[in-house]
Every structure is written in structure tokens, then in C-alpha cells.
Amino acid sequence: MHKSTITIRDVAKAAGVSVSTVSRVLNDRDGVSPTTYQRVRQVIEELNYASNLAARSMRLQQTGVIGVVAPDLRSAFTLQVIRSVSAAVEERGYELLVFTSSRVDGEEDQALREQRHVHLLNSGLTDGTIVLTPHATTFPSERPVVVIDPNRHGVEVPAVLSTNYAGARAAMAYLFELGHRRIGFVGGRPDLQSAVRRWEGYRDSLMEQGISLDPTLVCRGDFTREGGYACGQRLLSLAQPPTAIFAANDESAIGVLKAARDLGVPVPQALSVVGFDNITESAWTTPPLTTVDQALEGMGQAAVDLLFESMAGKPVAAVHKVATELVIRESCGPPAR
Amino acid sequence: MHKSTITIRDVAKAAGVSVSTVSRVLNDRDGVSPTTYQRVRQVIEELNYASNLAARSMRLQQTGVIGVVAPDLRSAFTLQVIRSVSAAVEERGYELLVFTSSRVDGEEDQALREQRHVHLLNSGLTDGTIVLTPHATTFPSERPVVVIDPNRHGVEVPAVLSTNYAGARAAMAYLFELGHRRIGFVGGRPDLQSAVRRWEGYRDSLMEQGISLDPTLVCRGDFTREGGYACGQRLLSLAQPPTAIFAANDESAIGVLKAARDLGVPVPQALSVVGFDNITESAWTTPPLTTVDQALEGMGQAAVDLLFESMAGKPVAAVHKVATELVIRESCGPPAR
DNA sequence: CTGTTAGCGCTTTCAG
DNA sequence: CTGAAAGCGCTAACAG
Numbered sequence: 001m002h003k004s005t006i007t008i009r010d011v012a013k014a015a016g017v018s019v020s021t022v023s024r025v026l027n028d029r030d031g032v033s034p035t036t037y038q039r040v041r042q043v044i045e046e047l048n049y050a051s052n053l054a055a056r057s058m059r060l061q062q063t064g065v066i067g068v069v070a071p072d073l074r075s076a077f078t079l080q081v082i083r084s085v086s087a088a089v090e091e092r093g094y095e096l097l098v099f100t101s102s103r104v105d106g107e108e109d110q111a112l113r114e115q116r117h118v119h120l121l122n123s124g125l126t127d128g129t130i131v132l133t134p135h136a137t138t139f140p141s142e143r144p145v146v147v148i149d150p151n152r153h154g155v156e157v158p159a160v161l162s163t164n165y166a167g168a169r170a171a172m173a174y175l176f177e178l179g180h181r182r183i184g185f186v187g188g189r190p191d192l193q194s195a196v197r198r199w200e201g202y203r204d205s206l207m208e209q210g211i212s213l214d215p216t217l218v219c220r221g222d223f224t225r226e227g228g229y230a231c232g233q234r235l236l237s238l239a240q241p242p243t244a245i246f247a248a249n250d251e252s253a254i255g256v257l258k259a260a261r262d263l264g265v266p267v268p269q270a271l272s273v274v275g276f277d278n279i280t281e282s283a284w285t286t287p288p289l290t291t292v293d294q295a296l297e298g299m300g301q302a303a304v305d306l307l308f309e310s311m312a313g314k315p316v317a318a319v320h321k322v323a324t325e326l327v328i329r330e331s332c333g334p335p336a337r
Numbered sequence: 338m339h340k341s342t343i344t345i346r347d348v349a350k351a352a353g354v355s356v357s358t359v360s361r362v363l364n365d366r367d368g369v370s371p372t373t374y375q376r377v378r379q380v381i382e383e384l385n386y387a388s389n390l391a392a393r394s395m396r397l398q399q400t401g402v403i404g405v406v407a408p409d410l411r412s413a414f415t416l417q418v419i420r421s422v423s424a425a426v427e428e429r430g431y432e433l434l435v436f437t438s439s440r441v442d443g444e445e446d447q448a449l450r451e452q453r454h455v456h457l458l459n460s461g462l463t464d465g466t467i468v469l470t471p472h473a474t475t476f477p478s479e480r481p482v483v484v485i486d487p488n489r490h491g492v493e494v495p496a497v498l499s500t501n502y503a504g505a506r507a508a509m510a511y512l513f514e515l516g517h518r519r520i521g522f523v524g525g526r527p528d529l530q531s532a533v534r535r536w537e538g539y540r541d542s543l544m545e546q547g548i549s550l551d552p553t554l555v556c557r558g559d560f561t562r563e564g565g566y567a568c569g570q571r572l573l574s575l576a577q578p579p580t581a582i583f584a585a586n587d588e589s590a591i592g593v594l595k596a597a598r599d600l601g602v603p604v605p606q607a608l609s610v611v612g613f614d615n616i617t618e619s620a621w622t623t624p625p626l627t628t629v630d631q632a633l634e635g636m637g638q639a640a641v642d643l644l645f646e647s648m649a650g651k652p653v654a655a656v657h658k659v660a661t662e663l664v665i666r667e668s669c670g671p672p673a674r
Numbered sequence: 675c676t677g678t679t680a681g682c683g684c685t686t687t688c689a690g
Numbered sequence: 691c692t693g694a695a696a697g698c699g700c701t702a703a704c705a706g
Binding site for chain 3: 342363364388393395
Binding site for chain 1: 387392461
């Protein structure tokens, strides 16, 4: 069933030419007579030949493939960024290869895994690689590497980040404007830089309004729906529940929405909810979620731009910030009298 | 910045041994003295050396990597299957490489692209490849290939399918049981086998109940939310709207749910909705969606099982069917009076 | 215009 | 136990 590999040599033999001629035809190099070209092309077609990426990449520096190393395919954030990277990469006529490292053992292992995967790709298969939400801060690699939303400080390769702090401030400003004073917070994993920045935005906003931080209103989630649901349940069961909840990402916010629904708390009448990310999902919730748009498309695009500049040998900025913007939908209103 | 590639030769030189010795150490082959082994290991560590996948795979037949070729990363179906494949692959200690071919030009191109990607992976990089919802029916490949939910008939490699027809029948039976007689249908793309089978299930169920098919109640969607939304709007705007809608997949059903909400039609009081797939999302809709569980996890698992059997040289079944099961949540009820 | 040849980095006989 | 050498499939000089 599985045909034994057809190599360039087989093609050469069948066409009665040398391998180099076939190679020239394959790569559309000059210096091949039209007659020969035709014949070789035909044989390639007949034999259903396709060149071997491994061999090819070992000889060339260019492969026309960009790699992506993603922690796992579970989160909507990851997926949407991959999709935007995919679009940007294809626009440039490159292909995309994704390596997943879903098995999350420990944080240390995670970083090592990321590095290994980057090497695996960048040592020949790909012309450059983009790493999503990496734990590693350094990548020994022969080809350019760009990271998106790194989890730790001090990353030694170009990074694309969004304005997490400013975005959180904007969300809070909106809630204040509506009249909310008692605002709950559903945080993300404290080991993630983005989660920390959003938390700081929440905290500082309160402070500026002269509202003292109430620890009972802060719940530590984990960026998942389930986590958000649990936090929502806890916050809404308080003797004095918040009139608004700012969730550090949309998945958490969706969990809060569900908790509110299960507890019979109408949104936005009795509770306002704001998320962060603007994943496509958030436009489809009931009610549609007001959230901080992280321009996920923009992040993928920016990362690809940085990567190609880097591949072209140009010096690139160490950090590229993508602006956030509040998207107002229907999950917020003034506090219930 | 980008370190010049460190090769096995560099390691050999630094350790004062030959490349073959280093190779032996790398692959934990016998016949290396403990002293030498230690020294080489240490140098590898110091130089931060990692072997080159391209070169390695050119020499070996085993790479420890399984490939996945996916049409695009847009649909939840695709993603969830990839995730399940990922889990099953990792369980066996293999890595996963995903090639996406999002650019959908035409159907023909799609098939060619799939074939090219399979070859690219299977010609050395991967030990076997799984293709999701392929348009191609044949895959010239040197290594095993297994497909999941092929779009066309007559696929020449082992395929994993779910019982689409039976699932659709089960959904319809449930609606009949609740008392519905006027049931709308939101179909999928007619070029997809699964969409056709679900449509047939709908049609035959009606026939068996002695209900003649009303073309105005049938709307052709495209398996997307937007398509489902448009269909929902159309069906619910009918002079005599259906009391229930069976959507050929969950994404469409979610679109219908939104249309109902926007038109002020309460679900399940005035409209029952059933989906198909049971993507994780469907448990989080308002109200939670009753749907036909396609055992997406099971499909990925089954495909990986088939692939490994095939890789081990065992003969495998041409078709592996995964059973569907109706999951009853809160989107259905008896018809309004 | 075309063929010969030398590697890319790696593993694996085959000799020491 | 270790090294030299061949070759995986391919491309890029270098000669004809």
C-alpha cells in the first residue's frame, strides 16, 4: 500500500537526465531547455513525485515554512492567535507547522519542552518560529524566534504584548462611569505576566478612586471557564455581593455569566460583567459580553511582521505593544439602585 | 544572536572523540565506556547541543512524531478532534506536528494541498499522519495515513467516521417523542458526507412518521454560526414557524439560538433546538444545548489506534465507526400548546 | 544547456 | 570499545 519512496533519482532515471537537471526543473532554475523541462515535468507528474522536506531543508537555508510552538490547544486565546498567525503567514506565501506541547508536567519542564521544540523546528524545518505564551525566556536557536505574550519577564527575543495594564484601566473606568463602586475581580494564574498586569490595573484603578481594596471581592481564577464559574459563585454568594465583576479574561467572564444565570442573578440588571481578550465567543454569549479587545488578530500579525523582519536580518524592537480597546456590548449597566 | 548551528561534529571535537561515538551516546547504544559516555554527555550539556530533526529523520525510519493535517483551525470540531488526537499521541510517548492548510481556494486545490502536506510530513518527518475531514480520497505516501470524517466516499485509507445517520435519527426521535411535528432543519454543506448523512436521517425520520417534507422548513447552512443564525432568522420569520429545529451541527445550532434570542423567541418554551457534535461550547450556551454527542474524543483516540496498528504493520479495518449518543440538556421541551 | 561531484548532519556497518 | 567511511535525498558549484 505504501509506495516505496520515489526520489529525485528515480525521476532522473525515468526522464533520462541527471539529478541536477531534475533539481533545476523542480526549483525553476534557468538553464534548462524547454524540451527537457517538459519531459521532466511530465515524468514528475506521472510518478507523482514530491520532494522530501527533510532532505531539502538540510541543504537549503530557506524552507518556506514558519513554525509555531503552542502550549496547548485548549484555550480560545491560543487558538485565535494561531489562526491570526496562520493568516499572516499564508499571506506571505509561507506554510505553517504547529508543534504542541500540551503535556504540562511542571513549569520547568514546560520551558525545556518549548526550547526543544523550537530547536526541532528551527534547526532546519522552519525559517523562523513563533512561540505562544512561553515560560522559557531564552531560546538557543539558529533561526529567528519571536514570542507572543510571554509569561515571564526578561525574555531575550522580540516579544509581542498587549497593553494589559491600560486595558484593565479602561475596563474599570467604564464601570466607574456607570456608577459602580463595589467591583469584584476574577484573576488569572499569578505566574502569568498578563494576569498580573491586569490585576495591577484593577488595584490601581480602585486606589485612584479612593476605594480601598476589599480582599473578599477578589477571587483567584485560572483563566478557564470552570475557574470563572467557581469565582462567580463565590462572589455572588457574598452577603454583600459586588454590583460588577471584572474578569481577567473572557473565558473566566463566561464562567461568571453562567454562575450568575444559575443563581438567578440577571445580567446586566443586577450584575455587570466585563471580560478581557475579546475572543469570538464573547460576541455570542447571553448577553453579549463587554470586554477589552486584545486585538488577537493584531498580535499574530505583529509577531509575523517581527519575525520576517528578523529573518531579513533587520534589527527589530525588543517589545512590540499592541493596543487594547474596550468593546461595549450588553453585559454592563448601571448598578441596581 | 542566533548561534551558528552546533553539530554533532562540534561535540565530537570538544569531547575528543569521533562523531560515531557521540551518535552512540545520543541514542544510548551499547558499546561506549562509562568514562567516555560521561564526558560526551557533559559536553552535550555544555554546548547545549540538540540533534537536527531533518538530518536525523533522513537517516532513520522512526522519528517519534505523528502528523496531523487539518483544513483549518476555525471550527470547534477540528480543534476538539486535534486535541483528542494530541492526547492519544502523547499517551504513547510521541510528539505531534500539525500542518494547516487554511487557504481554501477550491475543492480541487484543497485535495492537492492535503496530499502535498501528507507527503511533506510522511516522507521523513513523521511516522504516520492523520488527516481531518479530507477532500482527497487517496494519499500517495510512504507511511501510514488514517483519515477522520472524510468528506467524500471511496477513501482508500482507513477512516474513522461517526454514525451520522443513526445520530440524526435519534435526535428526531427525541423531538417526536416530545410531541413535535413541525420540525425545521438547518443543513451543512452538501459536499460533505457527514452533512448529507444527517440530512438523510432527518428526511427519513419525517417520512417514517408520515410527515411530508416541507421545503420551506429546510435551510441550507454551512456548519458555521453565522450560517445557523441566518437560517434561524429565516425559519423563525415564517408565517408558520417550526416548533423545533434540528441543526446539523452545534455551531449552526448556536447560531439558531442567537437568532431566537434576537427575535424574542424563548427557548425551549416556544422553540426546541437540537444540535450535533457536542462540542464543549454546547454545554455553555443559554440554555445549554441538547445535542448528539459525536464522541470527538473517541474519534481522535480511534484514529490514533488505527494509525499505530497500521504503523506496526498490522492490517486494519477500512472503516471504524464511532457511536453517537443523544445528550439531553435544556434546549428542548414540548411544543407550545 | 547538462552532468559530475561535494557535501548538509546524522546513523550505521565494518574494521581496527 | 572506538573510528573511518558510506549514504539518506537534495542542491550548488564546477566542468564540460
